[in-house]
Amino acid sequence: MKAVLLDCNSLGPDDLDLSALMALPVDWTIYPETSDREVCERIVDADIVLTNKVPINALSLSQAPRLKIISVMATGTNAIDLQAAAQHQVAVCNAVKYGTGSVVQHVWALILALTTKLADYQRAAVDGTWQHSSQFCLLNFPVEELQSKVLGIVGAGELGRGVAKVAEAFGLEVIYAALPGRQYADQQRVDFEAFLSRADIVSLHCPLTAETTNLIDEVELALMKPSAVLINTARGGMVNEAALKRALLNGAIAGAGIDVLTNEPPREGNPLLDxxxxxxxxxxxxxxxxxxxxxxxxxxxxxxxxxxxxxEPLPRAVVP
Structure with missing residues (x-):
């Protein structure tokens, strides 16, 4: 069987052990990168395709008659046309729970840096401000303890629960959002408007779907506390970036930590790169x-x- 890995460089392969992957009894073709226009020709004879972020659309699927399985090297499957894959009887798998430790610590790095004004104080320590202080310390930037604050989490899956677990050590109260139009078995969810109004920190951990696109927009930002912080390590399209820029410039919210943008890499720029x-x-x-x-x-x-x-049954099969 022929197998193709479309974007090996996105995995940072230089410090990884790929021997188990290469030992699979298939004929591998490994591409460092693949542009959108190269997808069709590169998967046309493939039985197996691995992709991280290279999109595979209905056209590509229609021109790959041998293709039987796509394994997405990520949790999100928004790069794959799942309905077209099902129509062509192509199974789609993903990866789950692989990055919990890494993402959770990044979320808390953002939260702590923002709430302790870490960058401001570091800059003040080396730009001459501290040297010219009349006191032994600087108190130029307001810092408040996290203890007794409210952490609001959108998405109660592996990552959301992982972030919540760390919150316990800081003494935060954790609440989970009830998104509009959804039903939850967990009755402890908080109505979204009330959730935004209560949370001191809002952290996003849900998939990007039609329903969650621009989940945080002008209206939602206006509902948040002026002292609140927004964290997005999920997908860029869930936050209206122009609206977030205005909110930060106007002091409508206190800060934001963003690891994802709507278009990546942001070759055409982005409102938040300012x-x-x-x-x-x-x-x-x-x-x-x-x-x-x-x-x-x-x-x-x-x-x-x-x-x-x-x-055998596919361990992480994705149902469209």
Whole structure:
């Protein structure tokens, strides 16, 4: 069987062990990167395709008659046309729970940096401000304890629960959002408007869907406390970036930590890539990139492909 990995470089392969993947009894073709226009020709003869972020649409699927399985080397499957895959009888698998430790610590790095004004104080320590202080310490930037604050989490899956577990150590109250139009078995969810009004920190941990696109927009930002902080390590399209910029510039909310943008990489720019925006930290979609996280991702791809080859139930099959 022929197998293709479309975007190996996105895994940061230099510090990974890919031997288990390469040992699978398939004929591998490994591409460092694949552009959208190259997808069709690169999967046309493939039985197995691995992709991280390279999109596979209905046209590509229609021109790959041998394709039997796509293993997405990520949790989100928004890069795959799942309905078209089902129509062409192509199974789709993903990866789950591989990056929890990495993402959770990145979320808390953002929260702590913003609430302790870490960048401001670090800059003040080296730009001469501290040297010219009349006191032994600086109190130029307001810091408040996290204890007794409210952490609001959108999404109660692996990542949301992981972030909540750390919150216990800081003495925060944790609440979970009830998104509009959804039914929850968990009756402890908080109506979304009330959730936004109560939370001191809002952290997003849900998939990007039609319902969650622009989940945080002008109206939602206006409902948040002026002292609140927004964290997004999920998907960029869930936050209206222009609206967030205005909210930060106007002091409508106190800060934001953003690891994801609507278009990545942001070759055409982005409203949030502006050094004049106060209390904003933007990182380049790197919350998941701890080496251990990426190694688990490879291991799960191996399990997915091995199960397919052995005609076993696919361990992480995605239903459209």
């Amino acid at each position: 050094e004049t925006i106060p209390n904003l930290i933007v990182t380049p979609h790197c919350a998941w990139v701890a080496r251990q996280s990426r190694q688990r991702l490879v291991a799960q791809a191996v399990e997915n492909v091995r199960a397919f080859l052995q005609e």
